[in-house]
Amino acid sequence: MGDPVAAGNGRSLPAGVGSDRVQLGQIAPGYDYDVLDEDEMGDRHGQVEPHRRMLTLRTDVYERILDHKGRDRFTGCHEVGHAVLHGRTLNRLAPGIRPARYCDPEWQANTFAGAILMPEHMVRAMRSVGEIADEFGVTRDAAEVRCRILGVTVHP
Numbered sequence: 415m416g417d418p419v420a421a422g423n424g425r426s427l428p429a430g431v432g433s434d435r436v437q438l439g440q441i442a443p444g445y446d447y448d449v450l451d452e453d454e455m456g457d458r459h460g461q462v463e464p465h466r467r468m469l470t471l472r473t474d475v476y477e478r479i480l481d482h483k484g485r486d487r488f489t490g491c492h493e494v495g496h497a498v499l500h501g502r503t504l505n506r507l508a509p510g511i512r513p514a515r516y517c518d519p520e521w522q523a524n525t526f527a528g529a530i531l532m533p534e535h536m537v538r539a540m541r542s543v544g545e546i547a548d549e550f551g552v553t554r555d556a557a558e559v560r561c562r563i564l565g566v567t568v569h570p
């Protein structure tokens with residue numbers, strides 16, 4: 415495991431959110447990040463606060479990113495996606511409003527995370543969902559969704 419104590423000081427997220435350390439401030443200008451315990455985060459695994467330009471990950475999620483756990487890597491990239499795509503204002507959809515799917519900020523952040531973790535040209539060279547999951551350190555579910563979005567047919 416890496417060094418969670420360094421969180422927020424070095425201005426870079428750990429390897430595992432993407433393929434290398436992520437200089438968050440370079441891709442989402444002005445952004446910093448923090449790691450908070452469950453007593454402060456509750457059920458939230460991560461969050462982005464545009465007004466503070468702050469990306470926060472829950473401690474257990476951060477530690478599992480350092481351990482290269484696929485689900486948590488995806489969560490980290492999802493939050494980076496919010497910072498990059500919705501960094502100035504994160505407009506949550508009002509309950510009951512159903513816009514086009516691609517207009518949903520959660521869909522956008524998930525698609526961002528899938529694209530960062532599983533580059534299209536590399537996915538197209540793979541033969542199975544398991545190979546994609548192993549190669550990119552993602553869950554089988556995430557690999558299946560990425561294939562569906564790209565229209566790639568691979569073995570289950």
Ligand SMILES: [Zn+2]
Nearest residue numbers: 492496520523
């Ligand atoms: Zn989100």
